[in-house]
Amino acid sequence: ATKDEAKKHRYRQKISEYMTRAEDIKKHIEKEKQDGKYHKQIRIEENATGFSYEKLFREYLTEIVSEVWVEDPYIRHVHQASRYSLYNFLRFCEMLVKGPCKVKTIHLLTSWDEGSGRSQQISGLEEIQQSLKNYGVTLDIAYSSSIHDREIRFNNGWMIKIGRGLDYFKKPQGRFSIGYCDFDLRPCHETTVDVFHTKHTKKM
Numbered sequence: 177a178t179k180d181e182a183k184k185h186r187y188r189q190k191i192s193e194y195m196t197r198a199e200d201i202k203k204h205i206e207k208e209k210q211d212g213k214y215h216k217q218i219r220i221e222e223n224a225t226g227f228s229y230e231k232l233f234r235e236y237l238t239e240i241v242s243e244v245w246v247e248d249p250y251i252r253h254v255h256q257a258s259r260y261s262l263y264n265f266l267r268f269c270e271m272l273v274k275g276p277c278k279v280k281t282i283h284l285l286t287s288w289d290e291g292s293g294r295s296q297q298i299s300g301l302e303e304i305q306q307s308l309k310n311y312g313v314t315l316d317i318a319y320s321s322s323i324h325d326r327e328i329r330f331n332n333g334w335m336i337k338i339g340r341g342l343d344y345f346k347k348p349q350g351r352f353s354i355g356y357c358d359f360d361l362r363p364c365h366e367t368t369v370d371v372f373h374t375k376h377t378k379k380m
Contacts (some may be wrong), residue, residue, distance in 0.1 A: 219342060222366040227344070228359035230269045231368065236334040242278035243331040247299040248341040249323045251286040252297045262300045264342040267359065269304060273311050277330075283316045287323050299358070333374055339367040 178184060220227050232234035251265045265284070272279045289297040305315040338344060346363045348356040355362035 188311055205248070214371075216371040217320075218369040218371070220286070220364050220367050220369065223346075224361040225355070225363055227364050228362075229268050229342075231360060233271065233328075233336065236330060236332070236336070237275075237277040238332050238373070239276050239278065241330045241332050242279060243281045243283070244272060244335060245283045245285075245327075245329040246342075247285045248343075249287040250343055251284065251301070252289045252343060261341075261343050262297070262304075264345065266304055268342055269308060269313075269315075273313060279313055281314045281316060283318070285318045285320055285323055287321060288319050291352055297324055313374050314336060335372045335374060337370045337372075339369075342365075 178187075191300055220231075246265070246268070248261075248265075251261050269282065272282065297378070301315075301317055305317065308315045325337075326339070327335060327337045329335045344364050344367045345359060346365060348362065350356070
């Protein structure tokens with residue numbers, strides 16, 4: 177809006193400098209991604225909200241994502257105290273089905289339920305598997321007694337490690353409390369999320 181030509185020139189110069197700097201940063205990040213050196217850390221504080229799976233993963237789910245690997249030893253039945261891991265995994269799958277990515281295969285590596293809930297764990301995962309088929313998605317389930325890492329990988333090179341795996345949400349206060357349905361409003365347990373980019377995504 178200014179009519180001062182000297183000011184206009186200075187502003188244009190500053191804008192040009194900022195644009196150049198932004199481009200340089202973008203190129204640097206892109207190079208780090210290509211070199212497999214990119215690392216971003218997100219700290220989720222105790223009782224923090226606004227960290228639904230959509231908010232956490234959406235920016236990494238580009239249209240070319242067709243295959244996903246989930247390693248989490250605790251995808252088990254909901255009978256466990258304060259654990260809703262099967263429902264959390266189902267919610268994660270729902271997010272993948274909604275897109276914008278075109279996921280065709282989800283590989284899940286988890287551990288057996290060590291208690292009486294093993295049959296319920298198996299039937300729950302098989303139900304998710306069958307439901308995903310209706311959307312053209314194959315769920316490949318494998319079990320390991322030695323798995324302890326928690327990580328999620330996409331075939332576009334992104335890898336996300338969450339300290340608590342998919343189970344970082346707190347138990348809702350009641351079935352009709354705010355945050356029961358909308359996970360953006362659900363308080364979280366304290367955890368750390370590490371995001372990496374690597375040129376070669378490991379397969380199970």
